[in-house]
Amino acid sequence: MFTKRVLPALVAALIALLAVLLIRTFTPTADQSAGEAFDFRPDSDRVTRLMSESVRFKTISFGRDKPTSATELLAYHDYLEQEFPLVHKALKREIIADYSLLYTWQGREPVSDDNKPVILLGHTDVVPVVPGTEDKWTQPPFAGVVADGFIWGRGTLDNKVNIIGLLEAAENMLQQGLQPKRTIYFAFGHDEEQGGIDGAKVMADVLLKRGVQAEFLVDEGGLVTQGVVPGIDAPMALIAPAEKGIVTLQLKVVGEGGHSSMPPEQTSIGILAAAIAALEADQFPRDFSHTQSFLEAVADDMPFANRLVMKNLWLFKPMVMGAFEGDKQAQAGMRTTTAATMIKGGIKANVLPIDATAKVNFRILPGETPDTVRARVISVINDARVEVTFDGSGQRGMAPSPVSPTEGVGWDHLTAAIRDTAAPQRLIVTPRLLVAATDTRHYRKLTPNHYRFTYMQLEPSDLASIHGTNERISVATLNDTVRFYFRMMSGL
Numbered sequence: 001m002f003t004k005r006v007l008p009a010l011v012a013a014l015i016a017l018l019a020v021l022l023i024r025t026f027t028p029t030a031d032q033s034a035g036e037a038f039d040f041r042p043d044s045d046r047v048t049r050l051m052s053e054s055v056r057f058k059t060i061s062f063g064r065d066k067p068t069s070a071t072e073l074l075a076y077h078d079y080l081e082q083e084f085p086l087v088h089k090a091l092k093r094e095i096i097a098d099y100s101l102l103y104t105w106q107g108r109e110p111v112s113d114d115n116k117p118v119i120l121l122g123h124t125d126v127v128p129v130v131p132g133t134e135d136k137w138t139q140p141p142f143a144g145v146v147a148d149g150f151i152w153g154r155g156t157l158d159n160k161v162n163i164i165g166l167l168e169a170a171e172n173m174l175q176q177g178l179q180p181k182r183t184i185y186f187a188f189g190h191d192e193e194q195g196g197i198d199g200a201k202v203m204a205d206v207l208l209k210r211g212v213q214a215e216f217l218v219d220e221g222g223l224v225t226q227g228v229v230p231g232i233d234a235p236m237a238l239i240a241p242a243e244k245g246i247v248t249l250q251l252k253v254v255g256e257g258g259h260s261s262m263p264p265e266q267t268s269i270g271i272l273a274a275a276i277a278a279l280e281a282d283q284f285p286r287d288f289s290h291t292q293s294f295l296e297a298v299a300d301d302m303p304f305a306n307r308l309v310m311k312n313l314w315l316f317k318p319m320v321m322g323a324f325e326g327d328k329q330a331q332a333g334m335r336t337t338t339a340a341t342m343i344k345g346g347i348k349a350n351v352l353p354i355d356a357t358a359k360v361n362f363r364i365l366p367g368e369t370p371d372t373v374r375a376r377v378i379s380v381i382n383d384a385r386v387e388v389t390f391d392g393s394g395q396r397g398m399a400p401s402p403v404s405p406t407e408g409v410g411w412d413h414l415t416a417a418i419r420d421t422a423a424p425q426r427l428i429v430t431p432r433l434l435v436a437a438t439d440t441r442h443y444r445k446l447t448p449n450h451y452r453f454t455y456m457q458l459e460p461s462d463l464a465s466i467h468g469t470n471e472r473i474s475v476a477t478l479n480d481t482v483r484f485y486f487r488m489m490s491g492l
């Protein structure tokens, strides 16, 4: 009796559920169709030479306490002036804060609400080669060797690709008599790798003082790659509309000291260790929204079973989040991460420690701030004996960025240029949270629309070379970088 009435209802419900799942699975989320090819080709030999020679300028940022070579920075300025004569004739170049470069390319039409300027960033400084890894480089890091279809050396990807790409695209446009409708600023900082305080921030302040309000900004931080998501073969353009913040907190416990023969139940080291263990056991809550935007944009390209799941996250989200548990990269995109990185305490094996200190580094997800992080840390540790302060004198960390919209004028210009550069090949354009930091943060007041992306196609295995060993850029992708900027700026 019972089953006769309930079973048909159950079957009907299951069929309805299945229908919903399937309809969602087969309804496209994002238009990921190919762009339109255009016929501009840069002079590949020249572009290769420009990058190779750029690498030889040792514009290394060692940290704010050890200055970057002024000679190298200024020699690089002269080099750019010599190699891009049309740019240096048509654009206004200003040297800001002694070493940063601000170019203004006046637009064809005056600035208005519908014709706001665009800011394009790059940086001329590079990170040092990690001591002890010199002999692991296949080619010397500052020689600019061209071999196997690559230009090798420190700074090729981070970030001389933006400098050469933008200037060469502009030089080509000027050769063809092209001038963008909008005013374009190139802002090339000289200290991105040490925080951008002395260069990028000063340039941003100069622009702000001049009353500049930009439509959008494009900086480094995203790229084209493939193989990121199992089952998707098409290359993906990862654009970062947001980046995480950073804060380091110091935990300090002061003990009474004395001889180790008569210890208290917990020494200052024990109290500190318990505090760190508590933080590791009680991680920050997860926010799936950034991962979800990424997955939704790429889901249409997934094999059926994965697509069914990803397009029905309303049902399967807990399962997907469970699958990402233990995946370091996925976790970094989902929560404020906790990393105990330094610890110090005690002077002798038979002496009770007085001061015990530790440093814990947090990468902050948008939505939180250094202050909310500290407040949560204090509450999780829940022990008044542990003092929690911001590390570094006067430093209170760096808040995460706001999340820029993945629609609107800037997004549309950028994504159209990306698709057209790849055409006739189709690629998937998707937002992705950046877990590192860029100069973009200094420009927050100039526009709410920040996109971190450089058109360079890298094999996943080459990603680690950024700030690592064997940094190199392929000649083919460097040509595409120039084409991309040409296409984007021509449309502005």
Ligand SMILES: [Zn+2]
Pocket (backbone or CB within 6 Å): 123, 158, 159, 192, 220
């Ligand atoms: Zn960089």
